[in-house]
Amino acid sequence: MITVKQLTKVYQSGKISFPALKEVSVAIEKGEFVAVMGPSGSGKSTFLNILGCLDRPTSGSYFLENSEVSLLNEDELARVRNQKIGFVFQTFNLLPRLNILRNIELPMIYAGTPAKERRQRTQEVLNQVGLLEWAGHRPPEISGGERQRVAIARALVNQPNVILADEPTGNLDSHASTEVMTIFKKLHRQGTTIVLVTHEQEIAAYARRILFFRDGQLIKEEITPVSPEVNNQ
Amino acid sequence: MSLIEGLRLALESLWVNKMRSSLTILGVVIGIAAVITVVAVGQGGQAVLMAELQKIGTNVFAIYVNWQEGEPLGEHDFTFQDIAVIKELVPEITYLAPTYYIPSVVRGPKDKKPAQVIGTEADYAQVTNVKVVRGRFLSQGAGTTRAVAVLDQTLAGEIFGRLDPVGKRVTINNRPAQVIGLTKEESGFLGIQTSKRIYVPLSFAQDISGQRVIQQMEGMAANQENIGAAMAKAIKVLERRHNTKDRYKAISLEEQMKIAGKITGIITLIIGAVAGISLLVGGIGVMNIMLVSVTERTREIGIRLALGARRKDILKQFLIEAVVLCLAGGLLGVVIGAGGSVLVARLAKWPPLISFGTVLIAFAFSVAIGIFFGLYPAGRAAKMNPIEALRQE
Ligand SMILES: Nc1ncnc2c1ncn2[C@@H]1O[C@H](COP(=O)(O)OP(=O)(O)OP(=O)(O)O)[C@@H](O)[C@H]1O
Numbered sequence: 001m002i003t004v005k006q007l008t009k010v011y012q013s014g015k016i017s018f019p020a021l022k023e024v025s026v027a028i029e030k031g032e033f034v035a036v037m038g039p040s041g042s043g044k045s046t047f048l049n050i051l052g053c054l055d056r057p058t059s060g061s062y063f064l065e066n067s068e069v070s071l072l073n074e075d076e077l078a079r080v081r082n083q084k085i086g087f088v089f090q091t092f093n094l095l096p097r098l099n100i101l102r103n104i105e106l107p108m109i110y111a112g113t114p115a116k117e118r119r120q121r122t123q124e125v126l127n128q129v130g131l132l133e134w135a136g137h138r139p140p141e142i143s144g145g146e147r148q149r150v151a152i153a154r155a156l157v158n159q160p161n162v163i164l165a166d167e168p169t170g171n172l173d174s175h176a177s178t179e180v181m182t183i184f185k186k187l188h189r190q191g192t193t194i195v196l197v198t199h200e201q202e203i204a205a206y207a208r209r210i211l212f213f214r215d216g217q218l219i220k221e222e223i224t225p226v227s228p229e230v231n232n233q
Numbered sequence: 234m235s236l237i238e239g240l241r242l243a244l245e246s247l248w249v250n251k252m253r254s255s256l257t258i259l260g261v262v263i264g265i266a267a268v269i270t271v272v273a274v275g276q277g278g279q280a281v282l283m284a285e286l287q288k289i290g291t292n293v294f295a296i297y298v299n300w301q302e303g304e305p306l307g308e309h310d311f312t313f314q315d316i317a318v319i320k321e322l323v324p325e326i327t328y329l330a331p332t333y334y335i336p337s338v339v340r341g342p343k344d345k346k347p348a349q350v351i352g353t354e355a356d357y358a359q360v361t362n363v364k365v366v367r368g369r370f371l372s373q374g375a376g377t378t379r380a381v382a383v384l385d386q387t388l389a390g391e392i393f394g395r396l397d398p399v400g401k402r403v404t405i406n407n408r409p410a411q412v413i414g415l416t417k418e419e420s421g422f423l424g425i426q427t428s429k430r431i432y433v434p435l436s437f438a439q440d441i442s443g444q445r446v447i448q449q450m451e452g453m454a455a456n457q458e459n460i461g462a463a464m465a466k467a468i469k470v471l472e473r474r475h476n477t478k479d480r481y482k483a484i485s486l487e488e489q490m491k492i493a494g495k496i497t498g499i500i501t502l503i504i505g506a507v508a509g510i511s512l513l514v515g516g517i518g519v520m521n522i523m524l525v526s527v528t529e530r531t532r533e534i535g536i537r538l539a540l541g542a543r544r545k546d547i548l549k550q551f552l553i554e555a556v557v558l559c560l561a562g563g564l565l566g567v568v569i570g571a572g573g574s575v576l577v578a579r580l581a582k583w584p585p586l587i588s589f590g591t592v593l594i595a596f597a598f599s600v601a602i603g604i605f606f607g608l609y610p611a612g613r614a615a616k617m618n619p620i621e622a623l624r625q626e
């Protein structure tokens with residue numbers, strides 16, 4: 001599904017160049033649930049942003065479903081973001097003035113989905129995250145946990161190949177975190193590929209595999225034991 | 234993304250910022266309203282001018298001496314014979330009357346009033362369409378010095394009161410004259426009142442003023458087609474009789490009107506251009522606010538890009554926003570402008586003319602302004618980098 005080789009990202013600010021990502025190579029299979037961990041500034045977000053086609057690597061290759069992303073033009077990248085990737089942000093990134101329904105519809109609008117199908121898909125994903133009754137509300141009227149669930153619904157709506165989540169529970173209390181992670185777990189069970197950045201061990205424990213970053217390098221990989229406590233939550 | 238979706242996104246965003254949106258379009262509203270008002274009033278004025286021309290007749294003309302500086306006065310003055318000869322030699326001319334205008338004071342038994350004395354003869358009534366309501370008009374034969382006068386009935390009423398003026402005496406600049414008839418004011422040309430007029434035989438008018446002058450000849454051609462020939466022939470006759478060249482000029486009322494029309498057209502254009510500048514300022518206002526809006530909505534743009542909006546989708550959205558804003562401004566401007574022109578026209582006493590074309594051009598202009606001034610801000614929005622845009626607070 002995702003294969004990166006020698007992925008490097010160098011930030012250039014004036015004369016100072018800062019390598020945020022150094023020759024990271026990793027492969028993520030379809031259906032995997034991968035967590036990315038590491039200290040602050042270790043390049044986790046940089047890595048995820050490149051996977052999400054929000055940013056381009058300085059060098060290295062990135063294959064998404066066998067197509068080389070660095071060869072795509074702007075419009076094609078937009079299409080990849082739209083069709084193949086569902087991004088979930090720490091700060092939700094919902095449009096505060098649009099209601100939940102319209103927020104979730106946005107990716108489909110950019111995909112050119114007909115209105116009727118949009119409505120149907122919106123209902124489906126809202127149902128999936130258990131927020132059907134909130135459809136008419138605006139993001140500021142609902143709790144943080146609910147907002148993140150809306151964001152997940154939005155990420156799912158175009159049936160992407162992979163969900164990328166950058167600290168999706170970073171702004172949530174433990175109860176809301178659990179709710180959100182339960183959704184991810186369910187999605188994983190249904191076969192969705194998930195890459196999730198987190199600082200927290202308990203969150204990472206939901207994943208089957210953990211990538212550890214430090215100073216822009218992938219330093220270690222771990223396969224998590226199937227821990228009954230987590231899975232039985 | 235379809236145009237309809239783009240329109241919906243744009244309307245959503247504009248609706249969210251109702252206050253700002255309405256302030257943004259204010260400049261466009263004022264600009265369009267000003268242009269519409271100026272054009273409507275101007276075109277209304279021209280329409281009135283043309284309608285009046287139709288009413289009076291397009292076959293009326295005047296001949297005058299083209300006096301040149303340095304020449305002694307009276308050198309090429311018209312004579313009574315000139316008129317008679319022209320009438321005989323130029324069959325295209327149906328009526329031709331000499332005229333001499335003198336401002337004066339007329340006194341009746343009841344009151345005295347300032348009035349315009351017109352020294353002329355019978356043909357004048359035909360040329361200027363004067364209607365006699367009592368008694369008779371001046372007779373033909375301009376040479377008569379008989380002290381008679383034909384008064385407008387309104388003026389007569391003012392200086393005679395309830396007495397019947399016909400057969401009675403008036404004094405014109407202290408010279409007595411007998412009233413032989415009353416005329417009725419036709420709806421005045423362009424609102425010029427004819428109610429303060431007295432018609433007297435030309436020679437009598439010369440007596441009153443003490444100068445043997447015929448100011449000009451006013452005539453009527455048989456029809457509109459041969460007015461040009463009529464004027465040219467009359468000039469030729471005069472030149473032959475006075476043995477000169479380029480001393481006589483003829484101008485038809487239509488030409489005069491066209492000149493007047495041209496002048497009002499130019500004035501309309503100038504005022505319209507000034508109003509157009511306010512439209513330009515309105516457009517710059519739109520650009521200004523759009524730029525602020527783009528900066529403020531950087532994060533929104535980042536989110537849209539992250540969700541798969543292409544650059545052209547973003548461009549389209551902001552461009553549509555600008556165009557919708559300007560179009561709304563245009564719509565409101567047209568409505569206000571229509572109201573404004575009705576108001577101004579009422580003061581100017583002519584009907585405003587808001588043509589479909591004007592309204593269409595106003596809308597086209599609004600759209601053009603929206604595109605022109607929206608393109609740069611929209612381009613800025615579309616150029617944003619998703620990651621940097623998302624990082625914006
Ligand atoms: N646009 C940029 N210009 C310069 N340096 C940058 C830029 N973006 C990120 N960096 C630097 O790159 C490094 C990696 O940043 P990144 O956001 O990937 O870290 P992270 O692992 O996600 O950290 P955190 O856990 O705090 O989110 C950091 O040192 C950061 O300062």
Ligand SMILES: [Mg+2]
Nearest residue numbers: 044045046166
């Ligand atoms: Mg980060």
